[in-house]
Amino acid sequence: MRSSPGTHLWLAVIAVTSLTLALSPAGLDTYFLHRNSSNLHQLAHHPVRALLGSAFWIEDPADLLLYAVLFEVLHAPVERWLGTAKWLFTVATAHIAATLVSQQVVLLAIRDHDVPRSMAHVVDIGVSYGLAASAGILTYRIARRWRPLYLAAAVAFFLVPLLADRTYTDLGHALSLAIGLACYPLTRRPAAHEKPVAPEQGPGAH
Numbered sequence: 001m002r003s004s005p006g007t008h009l010w011l012a013v014i015a016v017t018s019l020t021l022a023l024s025p026a027g028l029d030t031y032f033l034h035r036n037s038s039n040l041h042q043l044a045h046h047p048v049r050a051l052l053g054s055a056f057w058i059e060d061p062a063d064l065l066l067y068a069v070l071f072e073v074l075h076a077p078v079e080r081w082l083g084t085a086k087w088l089f090t091v092a093t094a095h096i097a098a099t100l101v102s103q104q105v106v107l108l109a110i111r112d113h114d115v116p117r118s119m120a121h122v123v124d125i126g127v128s129y130g131l132a133a134s135a136g137i138l139t140y141r142i143a144r145r146w147r148p149l150y151l152a153a154a155v156a157f158f159l160v161p162l163l164a165d166r167t168y169t170d171l172g173h174a175l176s177l178a179i180g181l182a183c184y185p186l187t188r189r190p191a192a193h194e195k196p197v198a199p200e201q202g203p204g205a206h
Helices: 005-023 028-035 040-045 047-056 061-082 084-111 117-121 128-141 147-165 168-182
Strands: none
Touching (some): 005 047, 005 084, 040 047, 040 117, 047 084, 061 084, 128 147
């Protein structure tokens, strides 16, 4: 846990919010979910809260164990490998960008009367965009001989639902995977000859 503090802190917060939902009386759980959604209504009125809050809730508390496993399989290895800062940059970029792009698609669909206006208030929360980004960047950690197989499986897992169902959530997942793959420069280590050289000490230096 010390090697991936961000992953486990995030998971701990999700455990607390999931417990809150599980213990909430009928109606209050729905209020929490809508208040922390990153749907069009919340993004228009409370953009910061919508983008941040939606990353710390899951819709069904019964799925907490599944997400705990996914965090250990995807987030924890990436954070240990890249460090907390680079891992957080990857998942945060994917979560924010995928949310904004997918909700823009919803807005255009509403304006074109392709979907009802109620889509502006739909519950849109969860951690799956960040997980998809970690799955993407984790490609470069896989042994080279297995990397094409892993990448093909990851692309199929996220692309097939997009082509079949074409939901805004599927679009967000595909974008997040692509963002994770695009973060390849974060995986590169400076070569030995590129290490910074200590400045020369002057006559009076200690």
